[in-house]
Amino acid sequence: MGWSGGPQIFSIKLIVLALSLYIVSGQAAEKRNLPQKISTNNYSTITDEATYFHLLKEADSLTFKNEFEAEILLLLDDDLKERYLNLPTLQDKKEFIIFFWKVQNPNPLLEQNDRLLDHLQRRLYARKNFPADTPPYYDDRGKYYVKYGKPFFRYRDRGGLRKINSLVTPTFSHYSVLPNETWSYVNVRPNFVVNFAQKGSVYKEIKSLKDIIVGNRRRGRLIWYWSDLMKNRFWMSPLYNDAVTTIIDVENTILSTIARSPLLSSRNFIIRDNDIRFNTRRLEDELYSSLSFTDSETRRASTDIPVAVYTPVRAKSKLPIKENIAQFKNPDGLTRLEITLYSPMKKFLNRAVSIHQDSIFVEFSSLLRNKMYSTVDENRLKKKYAARDAIDWHLPETVGYLTLKAPPDSLDFFAQVKNERNGKVGFLQKSLKVKDFSGKNLMVSDLQFYTTIEEEQQKAILPWLEINGLTLAPYPFKKIHKSTPFYCYFEVYNLKSGGVTDEYEITYKVYNDKSSTSLFKKLTKWIGGEKERSISITQTQPVLEDMSQELIALDLSNLPNGHYRLEVIVADTKNPSIQASVWREFRLEN
Structure with a gap:
């Protein structure tokens, strides 16, 4: 008996590739730092993405058929195989393969396409251990190894x-x-x-x-x-x-x-x-x-x-990661996305040294990709700071703050946090609807939560920015702490063009989010006669510009712990039918 107890394997969904979606070969490594040195080894020893695509582009018809086509056909379902075989030219087939691997990439924020990297490792093993004289140069065992990896x-x-x-x-x-x-x-x-x-x-x-x-x-x-x-x-x-x-x-x-x-x-x-x-x-x-x-x-x-x-090689999410995304109107007509990323501080500490000697090395990155699998925007942030400073400020999370810009569309959002010391990463992917702020009606952006920066040392730990004369940082906790200053920022658009004449009202409502409360707690409150507590504040402001930036400090210390919803309603004082609203949920704790 040979191998046993193989690693966890994840399926990759194969999608139907319309011919209109093909991209040119030069875009395969778009916006990623691939190795610059191209290996000149023979085709059996390809180990990296850059060499693979270089040799693919340079291959003549016979080399392409033997070294690339025989292998890629193993990985295509019947529909994709038919589409591929009907392509008229060698260049079309090369572009198909490049696009195929781009679709397969599970985490485009990594330096190399992890699915292709796994394939190249399997390919190398199959050619060495299950050799054959005819393309794809490994026998039927090798074909299964390339398709499904090491048998369980x-x-x-x-x-x-x-x-x-x-x-x-x-x-x-x-x-x-x-x-x-x-x-x-x-x-x-x-x-x-x-x-x-x-x-x-x-x-x-x-x-x-x-x-x-x-x-x-x-x-x-x-x-x-x-x-x-x-x-x-x-x-x-x-x-x-x-x-x-x-x-x-x-x-x-x-x-x-x-x-x-x-x-x-x-x-x-x-x-x-x-x-x-x-x-x-x-x-x-x-x-x-x-x-x-x-x-x-x-x-x-x-x-x-x-x-x-495929079996993940480096695309193994070993670090917990959470995100918050707030969307705003950008002056150039695009939508600005402010992204706050969180990962537990303890995952970045070095247990081999004293906390007073330890440093945090972290990289945050995020990316937006469209349905053509092209990068719309990408951003990265690296931070290094003394671990003792984070502990002194009782910060349980490393916090990253990134901005991306994109046109209104349905996009794929990727985020990653990386421990620069040991190379471990955590990443997430989700579908994201980028909002359209180009209309003429009254509109409100998303709500962004901030806290104040009070000491210079905090600037080394937390990302920060200046708003209305205050130095603020994205709220550093996943839950709202009663003891930590809490600011809510948002923007109002199209005040004049949306029909607001002289004044507008902003109403802030903080109330219990009953949908997140367990049935047991609801019954306990009802039996005990406890009343639901909430806050409602309304302020009136004159219309000065078509757009307004709003920042308010909220004191929630009198509210009991629990799940809440903050709702902001902006309305014309004379015509309440002209209004816009936005809300955000949060959990409050001591």
Whole structure:
């Protein structure tokens, strides 16, 4: 037996690629820092993204067909394969492959495409350990390795003559088999099992385990040989285990029959083909039916699987990360996204040194990508500061603040935090609807929470900015602390063009978010007669410009702990129908 207990594997969804979405080759490594030095090694030893794409672009027709096309076809589903094969030119096919890998990238904030990196590592291993003389230069075992990675279980059999291991003793106790292997990917599907047999210098996939049996394949003997092969592989899948259970039940039935019949009792009792002393045909039929069922169900299980899966190499999210995104109107007509990222401070501490000697090295990054898989905007922030300062200020999180700009659209948002000391990362991805502030109606931006910077040391720890003469930082806690100054910032757009004439009212409401309160707590409050507490403040302001920046300090110290919603309503004092509102939920604690 070979490998066992493989790593967790994640499926990558293959999407239908319309020809209109193809990009030019030069955009494959867009806005990412790829190695500048291109390896001149042969195609079997490609280990990095830059070398792969360089050799792909330079490949002539024959080299492309042998080194790239034969391999990429393994990774395409039927629809994508048909689209690819219908492409008219070599350049079109190269661009298809470049775009294919771009779609597969699970985290574009990493320096290299992690899915492609995993593929190159598998490719290198397959060519070395399962070599073949024809493209893609590895045998059928290598094809499965490239598509699905290391098998969860692997059984290797050198072949040759062996004795049947059975509770009963057939006269035909020895048989021969070809060198063979059985691979199990129970981490992909519970009954995903593949069998291979050596044919010449390579291993070929076979439909049934019985195909490795050499010599006499008479049914009466075949089922016992086949059963013996299954016993050695009972742990490969639930189906295999069930088949072996049936085999043992049949053998026990034979032993039980012997034990009940004085005529059959003998220490040297031997099973023969079509034994007339009891109904061997019925037992053979039962065994054959069970083994055939296992074969057919195993093949059926292999039809309902992803065309390929990948094992993360560096795209392993080992650091917790949370985000808050607030959207604002930008002067250039785009939308400005202010992104606050949080990750636990303890994940960045070096336990090998004193807290007074330790430093925090952290990089925050974020990226927006459109449906064409092109980067819309990207930003990074690196910070280094003394760990003792963060501890002195009781900061449980490292905090990053980034801004991105984008046109109104449905985009993919990526964020990442990286411990620069050990290279560990945490990342997230979500679909994001970028708001459109280009209209003429009264509008309000999202709400952004800030706290004040009171000491110069805090500027080294927290990102900061100046608003209305105050030095502020994104609120450094995921929950609102009653003891920490709390400011709410937002912007109002189209006051004049939206129909507000002289004055407008801003109403701030803070009230309990009942949707986030458990049923037990609701009942406890009701039985105890506790009233829901809230805050409501209204202020009137004159219209001076078409746009207004608003910053308010909120004192929530009198509210009990719990989930709340802050709602801001902006309305014309003379015509309340002209109004806009926005809200944000938060949790309040001491």
